Amino acid sequence: MRAPRPVFGVGMVVFPKYPRTRVILLVSVIAVLAAVGGIVWGVVSSSRPSTGAAAPPAALPDSTSMGVVELNVHDLPKVRAFYENAVGLAVLSESEGEAELGLDSPLLRLVSGSDGETGSTLSEAGLYHSAILYPDEASLARVLVNIATIAPETFQGSADHAVSQAFYFLDPEGNGLELYVDRPRSEWVWEDGEVQMGSELLDPAAFIQEHLNTESDDTGSANMGHVHLKVGDLDEARAFYSEALGFAVTAQSDGALFYAAGGYHHHLATNTWQSDGAGARENSTGLGALTIAVPDEEAVDRIAERLEAAGHSYERSSTGLSTEDPWGNSVNISL
Numbered sequence: 001m002r003a004p005r006p007v008f009g010v011g012m013v014v015f016p017k018y019p020r021t022r023v024i025l026l027v028s029v030i031a032v033l034a035a036v037g038g039i040v041w042g043v044v045s046s047s048r049p050s051t052g053a054a055a056p057p058a059a060l061p062d063s064t065s066m067g068v069v070e071l072n073v074h075d076l077p078k079v080r081a082f083y084e085n086a087v088g089l090a091v092l093s094e095s096e097g098e099a100e101l102g103l104d105s106p107l108l109r110l111v112s113g114s115d116g117e118t119g120s121t122l123s124e125a126g127l128y129h130s131a132i133l134y135p136d137e138a139s140l141a142r143v144l145v146n147i148a149t150i151a152p153e154t155f156q157g158s159a160d161h162a163v164s165q166a167f168y169f170l171d172p173e174g175n176g177l178e179l180y181v182d183r184p185r186s187e188w189v190w191e192d193g194e195v196q197m198g199s200e201l202l203d204p205a206a207f208i209q210e211h212l213n214t215e216s217d218d219t220g221s222a223n224m225g226h227v228h229l230k231v232g233d234l235d236e237a238r239a240f241y242s243e244a245l246g247f248a249v250t251a252q253s254d255g256a257l258f259y260a261a262g263g264y265h266h267h268l269a270t271n272t273w274q275s276d277g278a279g280a281r282e283n284s285t286g287l288g289a290l291t292i293a294v295p296d297e298e299a300v301d302r303i304a305e306r307l308e309a310a311g312h313s314y315e316r317s318s319t320g321l322s323t324e325d326p327w328g329n330s331v332n333i334s335l
Helices: 020-036 076-086 137-150 204-211 234-244 297-309
Strands: 069-073 090-095 098-102 106-112 126-134 155-160 164-170 176-182 223-230 248-253 256-260 268-271 286-293 314-317 320-324 330-334
Touching (some): 076 098, 126 137, 155 204, 234 256, 234 268
Antiparallel strands (some): 069 286, 098 106
């Protein structure tokens, strides 16, 4: 089920600790966003009678997490400037034709020289969005103010997903980006082994007003919370990401599956909303690779065994292994 289009109400927005000129600018920006509207990239999980309230077990270790997302880009300086100046990431390392950005750890790797089309077409497999998870609402609110000031045209929509509060953007080459904060796990609802994720309206102005001037418990940190992909077939996606790699399916909806380890709501998602029937990727621009971090060699061994049993090829290295999903999306398993 597709989420409803959001309604943005500016109202009496007050930012008591910000200079009046910046408040006027920010409210004006939000008003522009309200006029433009946006797309909420979210779904509502299927409803079933409640017979169990526990997260499903995964074959992957509980400490599994997402790592660096690599993007192949045409205009490296332009894309880097968006993530550095608007999103507020730091350039952690840089070489000719490549830049790695993050905060306390790497989040994105930008690689130039792609000869494909800029961004991906709606109907092809590839990246739907990469999702950066912030430690608290105050940290996220400050980032939203920065983007609203520097790159308001990149805003696509927002939604309260019950387990999280999310804001969506497109970078200069059309790569989807989610910035979000989780609600406490004690508030997550599990039914029949599925986490209940909704798509309620989330007013960005109200979120900023409530959280902008509150104290942050952990400044200067963020991690890659999850990665959402476009695929051609959900059964094939389940077979690869759940049965072969070892994630548990934590939610499902019309045209989408969500996967996680360790009782998280989702580390990965796959959808066919626009890409149903898509074959292997031909456009090299966009997603270069996604990274799944595991704690030890034993976890890599088990993944290798499952890939072999399912007939998927891979390359082993001293730091993990690399493989591809059925649509040619590169997947790195990293220690």
